[in-house]
Amino acid sequence: MNSLGLSFELAGCVAAILLLVGTPVAYWLAYSNWRGKFLLESIVALPLVLPPTVLGFYALLAMGPRGPLGKLWIALFGHGLAFTFSGLVLASIVYSFPFAVQPLMVSFESVDQKLLDASAVLGAGRWRTFRRVILPLSLPGVVTALVLSFAHTLGEFGVVLMVGGNLTGVTRTVSIDIYDRVQSLEYGEANHLALLLLAMSFAVLCFVYAVNRRVWTPAWTRWVAK
């Protein structure tokens, strides 16, 4: 598989998993009254400020054959986690976590409390209120979370370099590929890939901002609004 295809697969996996994992975390952050909430908020935001190499370094230690995650993985699947696609997905999830959780949290929080009260007095429990009121009214946030975590994973470099190594077809993502080609003075090839990544990132951001400004609503989001 070429590096571009691999990057897309990685970003797709990470975005999908982050939506599933990030939604309950964002819900809890938005509605919990626990006073220690700031702790979890800080942890979630940590990847925003840490150099990717720091994150990647600890991810590598944890995933190594003597690290807790690595040991667990070997016990479960018989092979190590470092320098595999699965390892890359796991590290990328941590790295892109704030990009999924924060837009979700902000849009959950912005739903009018009176609507939630109305839902409750009309007999709806938490799940139905979430499914029928919070989620449909937070669609722009859901789209933003998906697209940002996808795009952020697509462009990551430091974490991949640390935990992925550089194995063709397994862990060589497009950003690593570009770096490699520059190192071996293949400027034409590097430019080709870099331009592609630039164009796609721009397109993705246009999409996110258009949805948030409600220029248009993607058809595939409408099922939730029913």
Next chain:
Amino acid sequence: MDARVDAMGGEVTSSALVARVGKERRNGASFVLDVSVEAPPGITILFGPSGAGKSTLLDCIAGLVRPEAGKIAIGEDVLFDSVLRVDIPPQQRRIAYVFQSLALFPHLTVERNIEYGLTDLPDQDRGTRVQEILAAFRIERLRNQKPSQISGGERQRTALARSLVTAPRVLLLDEPLTGLDAELKAALVEDLRAWNALKRIPILYVTHSREEVDALGERVIAIDNGRVVSHGAPMDVLDAPRRKRLAQAAGFENLLSGTVLDLRGPDGVMRVKLGESSSCEIEVPLAHASAGDRVQVAIRAGDILLASERPHGLSARNILEGRMVSLEQRGTMCIAQIDCGVTFVVHVTPGAVRALELTMGKPVWLVLKTHSCHLVD
């Protein structure tokens, strides 16, 4: 069971709502709300100035806010009891609540909004119930519109329909008619009354509008500063205000301070000198006071008669001479200010202004019945 089905045609009669609620301030130092109210089937009005605690009381009854102390029950069914640690969550209380902001779901059509509370019903029953309530509140033609596409009055009808379609045991209304003109308001109140003539559930209706009390009133509970200050029929509650803020809210335009001069026990009256330095004296109903006490007297602008010459042979005991200092026409009503040492506000009709040839500075006489003068503490 809290409801019984009448043998005659399936009418359901709910039990009364009884709520005793103590809600503390955040620091627990004192109660912001310490009231005990009872609402039998029919409309009970919660009346009082804004900030009195009316909405907080409704929030407690609905289960959205948890009181520190008290007990809330519908008939025998206890919803909240601080001693027995009972606290039924709002979604299981079967209490309908229409907020001042209405809180219609903006992403759902009128029909979907109304269906929202009916998910447990089979499709067919749900259809029938929705159809029935759409007709009762005359909003059938709006069923496929979103809340943002309909008028304010239509939104209020939709919110009422959405709450009532669930067959609640109690209906809580928090100033639901704010912003509607008188005609729309009257029509909506009629539809609500018609609906409740069948269902007979307790309705707690919060308002600070005197007009709505007059239009709806069966029973009034007046709340001020987190306490029940009086309750009973609208006339009794509003015409004998015992608190100053309530007097202003209830439309007593004249609120004058004075000093008790003497008590005349056998006549059931006492004389009060109004203002600090004026010689303006009036007779008011006897109250627990003694000579020299400071009192507040509340008088409605519409209860004062104006005369262009000194009147004779009247039963009214208070006749005060004064001069007109301002006259202003508002709609079909003229508001005159008369200086008798203290300034009175008097409402008269434009016709009366012409007939009496009222002009600025002209001497006039005010006529006040003793029992139009209410003492406020």
